[in-house]
Amino acid sequence: MFHDTASVLFGVEGLQVTDADEGADGTVEVWAVTDYRAAAACPGCGTVSGRVHETVVTRPRDVRRAGDVVDLRWVKVRRKCENPQCPRKTFTEWVPAVPPRCRVTARLREQAGHEVTERGITPAEAARHAGISWPSAHDAFAAAADRLLDRPAVPVRHLGIDEHRRGRARFAVDAQTGEYTVLADRWHTCFFDLDGQQGLLGQGQGRTADDAAYWLAGAVPAWRDAVQVVCIDMCSIYAAAVRRMLPCAVLAVDLFHVVQLAVKAVGDVRRRVVRARYGRRGRSGDPEYGIKGLLVRNLEHLTGAQFTKIIDTLDRDRYGQEIAAAWIGKEKLRDALNLRARLTGSTPCERQVRDRLFSFYDWCAQHDDIPELITLAATISRWEDEIVAAVLTGITNATSESLNRLAKLEARLAYGFRNPLNQQRRVRIACTRGYRRQSPTATKNRTRTVTGRKPDPG
Numbered sequence: 001m002f003h004d005t006a007s008v009l010f011g012v013e014g015l016q017v018t019d020a021d022e023g024a025d026g027t028v029e030v031w032a033v034t035d036y037r038a039a040a041a042c043p044g045c046g047t048v049s050g051r052v053h054e055t056v057v058t059r060p061r062d063v064r065r066a067g068d069v070v071d072l073r074w075v076k077v078r079r080k081c082e083n084p085q086c087p088r089k090t091f092t093e094w095v096p097a098v099p100p101r102c103r104v105t106a107r108l109r110e111q112a113g114h115e116v117t118e119r120g121i122t123p124a125e126a127a128r129h130a131g132i133s134w135p136s137a138h139d140a141f142a143a144a145a146d147r148l149l150d151r152p153a154v155p156v157r158h159l160g161i162d163e164h165r166r167g168r169a170r171f172a173v174d175a176q177t178g179e180y181t182v183l184a185d186r187w188h189t190c191f192f193d194l195d196g197q198q199g200l201l202g203q204g205q206g207r208t209a210d211d212a213a214y215w216l217a218g219a220v221p222a223w224r225d226a227v228q229v230v231c232i233d234m235c236s237i238y239a240a241a242v243r244r245m246l247p248c249a250v251l252a253v254d255l256f257h258v259v260q261l262a263v264k265a266v267g268d269v270r271r272r273v274v275r276a277r278y279g280r281r282g283r284s285g286d287p288e289y290g291i292k293g294l295l296v297r298n299l300e301h302l303t304g305a306q307f308t309k310i311i312d313t314l315d316r317d318r319y320g321q322e323i324a325a326a327w328i329g330k331e332k333l334r335d336a337l338n339l340r341a342r343l344t345g346s347t348p349c350e351r352q353v354r355d356r357l358f359s360f361y362d363w364c365a366q367h368d369d370i371p372e373l374i375t376l377a378a379t380i381s382r383w384e385d386e387i388v389a390a391v392l393t394g395i396t397n398a399t400s401e402s403l404n405r406l407a408k409l410e411a412r413l414a415y416g417f418r419n420p421l422n423q424q425r426r427v428r429i430a431c432t433r434g435y436r437r438q439s440p441t442a443t444k445n446r447t448r449t450v451t452g453r454k455p456d457p458g
């Protein structure tokens with residue numbers, strides 16, 4: 001309960017401001033005394049004491065006032081306990097905003113923790129601004145973050161898995177053989193909620209099938225049963241972990257990575273052919289070099305002139321026709337992927353997708369003199385079920401990739417982490433911040449209306 005304007009403005013319950021003055025270096029000097037009834041009670045026996053032993057001045061750190069540092073000087077009384085049986089002879093006053101032995105006000109701790117949690121600055125920066133040490137700022141952040149993160153997991157329908165490297169790989173050179181041996185190559189496997197509001201669900205250390213399975217085994221069975229689709233990159237390690245721990249979930253691979261593989265195959269063929277034809281690597285001025293940017297584009301996004309340029313360049317000789325065969329192979333694969341509902345406006349049937357994939361395999365078989373196409377076809381056929389699942393469900397790993405970028409950014413902001421648990425906490429807070437910020441009026445479940453492709457303005 002405050003009695004005067006200055007104390008109301010200062011706003012720490014239990015402290016009464018007696019004087020305020022301009023201090024040195026633009027600081028504000030605030031003098032205060034205790035105005036808290038319970039402060040006169042002995043913490044040992046609860047007897048209210050009126051006997052003053054001595055008066056001390058403490059200077060707990062407090063939040064800034066309009067950017068200026070506040071130099072708080074709290075005149076405290078040390079009292080004698082009036083109960084002769086009490087083992088405590090004397091005690092000092094304290095208020096809830098500044099607990100005993102605490103040299104930082106509770107609101108400054110809370111502010112430092114909140115700034116790291118919600119504003120995304122580092123604990124080091126928060127500590128510098130608050131004028132406290134890094135451990136204090138980090139403890140405040142950990143307390144605030146754990147309150148947010150220690151919530152029971154909500155069931156997830158679509159789960160994403162991705163990995164990122166934790167720090168730099170370390171190598172040592174063998175003195176005798178001169179060979180490199182890996183000392184440390186640390187990874188985090190991350191699990192994402194692809195269609196809900198939970199962002200990054202958690203991380204496991206390492207990136208083997210066992211590491212991923214271990215994290216999944218830590219979830220309750222009901223949570224595991226609720227997972228319907230798991231989306232991964234084309235990574236057989238995570239596929240093995242998912243089949244082991246989530247046998248009922250449908251496994252889908254991210255279609256971006258499928259197309260990326262096909263585009264890479266076209267590039268490989270082009271580079272090999274150019275080397276065979278000229279005996280050197282491609283240069284600007286070579287016709288094949290001039291269309292390399294066009295070959296990676298989607299067929300439907302090429303203008304008429306660009307399409308003609310590709311055909312004219314590749315139709316000249318057998319070298320060009322080899323590149324053309326790879327390019328057509330890529331487009332045949334994309335034909336199958338383009339059946340997804342997001343582009344066509346209606347859910348495809350499985351037969352349709354497999355038919356188009358068959359025509360891709362057929363094309364590759366007809367051009368079995370191109371090794372890159374054969375490798376591509378073999379990889380695609382190995383992942384066929386997962387690709388079909390991705391086309392039918394339309395689920396992508398886009399959320400995983402974007403959150404993974406945030407995870408890497410967090411490690412850069414921190415200049416690397418020494419403690420993996422601190423890293424996990426910081427990364428999880430960063431990867432759930434966007435979801436926490438959403439206004440309460442925002443649509444809870446993001447639904448994507450199927451609109452089909454936009455009409456070509458040309």
Ligand SMILES: [Zn+2]
Nearest residue numbers: 042045081086
């Ligand atoms: Zn006492």
